[in-house]
Amino acid sequence: MRISVLQQREPFGAILEATLAEFCRQVWNQPATVQWREHGSARARPANGGQLWLCNPYLNAIFVPEANRAIFDPIRREFARSVVAWRRLAQRAYVHMSLSRAGAPFAAQASLCIAPGLPNAEQLLIIPGNHKIRVLDYASQSVYGIVKQGFSADFMQREIEARRTAETLGLPVPALQQVGETGLWFKERYLSGTPINRLASDGERKAAEHTAMAALQRLLAATTREEGIEDYVARQAETARALIAASHLLSNAQRDSLLRVIGRIHGLVAAHQQALGGKIQTALTHGDFQPGNILQNQDGTWLIDWEYSARRQSGYDALVLHLGARAPHGLAQRIYALLAGTEPDQTNILTTWPGLDWHNRQARQIYLAIFLLEELVLHVQENANSLFRRPGQGLLTLEHELWPALQAASA
Known part of the structure; x- marks a missing residue:
């Protein structure tokens, strides 16, 4: 579910702030203050020496302006070719522009400020979803899934249990690498596919x-x-x-x-x-x-x-x-x-x-x-x-x- 849809359904900004702050504390042992700002981000400046992240609600992606362009491979695979034939050329052009260093700040409709900044942020891509938020770490080839604050952990528990069964049976699922003691997050093998x-x-x-x-x-x-x-x-x-x-x-x-x-x-x-x-x-x-x-x-x-x-x-x-x-x-x-x-x-x-x-x-x-x-x-x-x-x-x-x-x- 895209950010643009989530914003209509729920207080998305507050949920994202709380979820990422708790994730930094639990997983990376790093207290962090996260601030969501809903406005155009071309001229955004990080507050209090924090780290600026750009948000494109249509591509469902949050990343720093200096991001390694390789982290966008999952986004390109998902959005670069529209399922509607007549939209394909325009959509391909929009994706290319929105993920370029020059175009990304202008295509972003909101921003995050994280203080203190996350290490290796240029290798990270944040993708919000229906019940969880994913943090893709290109450098370590791992992905974190985190239950959104205020949401039931039931859907994540279902996912973990089903994937363990599927892995045991040899089904083609990304390997689970770690599950948090609280059951509110997991770490899996990085996967980029079309x-x-x-x-x-x-x-x-x-x-x-x-x-x-x-x-x-x-x-x-x-x-x-x-x-x-x-x-x-x-x-x-x-x-x-x-x-x-x-x-x-x-x-x-x-x-x-x-x-x-x-x-x-x-x-x-x-x-x-x-x-x-x-x-x-x-x-x-x-x-x-x-x-x-x-x-x-x-x-x-x-x-x-x-x-x-x-x-x-x-x-x-x-x-x-x-x-x-x-x-x-x-x-x-x-x-x-x-x-x-x-x-x-x-x-x-x-x-x-x-x-x-x-x-x-x-x-x-x-x-x-x-x-x-x-x-x-x-x-x-x-x-x-x-x-x-x-x-x-x-x-x-x-x-x-x-x-x-x-x-x-x-x-």
Whole structure:
């Protein structure tokens, strides 16, 4: 999630200040004062002899003006080639200008002052995210992930546990090098790769996607277990209801609508569960299996960002990828097309994915209904934060898609 979006959702500057100050104290044993300034940074000057850092909220990058240009490789890989063809030339030019020594101060929209300054700052790149902040250290070829101050450590704990399991199974994940005693930060191997939706070669993209799917299927094979459908759905529904009731971000009308969806899903599954013999296969899932989290570089294909990992139905990751669920707009129409057989190439993932009986229409309806419930749980968990000023756009969009999506799934 980009800084420009985070600023709308939360008091980003205050969170960044507190997180980086605590990180300096815990990890580098260096007390530091961090000051965020929201203004153009071309003429910014560090206060009290501190160290100036430039922030580009669109490239999601914070760095010192003297930065080693090599640290920007992950940014170039992610942003230099737009997924929209007509934007590519302009976006490539903007990225080049924004990361140049001359252009960076003018493209920056905010700045940080850190006092005392960090050693080897020209080798560091700070990348804020949804639940954590990453500090990339090019010199040591390591990356630190730090839970944002005021945020639950639950997502980081999920990520650490899932990645340890994935590493044990030989999945292509960056190696964890250290985990803080508090569980609020970790250190991992440095990785710079191109998200597969930014690859120019369609063949290379498909090959990387296939490699990533094969890796996740090894994870499924090692963690799958059979559960009663009603018990599983009841647990998911209970979690969703509790989070919805506790949310300060939802209106009463939104709560009522979401609770009705949960009731409808519960009823649909109860009515048709015998299509699967009353059982469903669950497994440890990645949780955010989408092209932006599949990276390709000279060393191969990599799976990153495991913070949404959890035990879910075995087909969850395949459904996230195939339905483009991380961009919920149009989800109902994609589900309708999937069940109606009108979408192209629908036989590639779901018909062969472990744990899915995709040739059984009633079974498909159950999988999709449960998937919508699992998606709702993920989005309300993501928004269960007292610091948030507004719900994330993903939850708002999903809310509008849920009823038509459920109707499409049960038609």
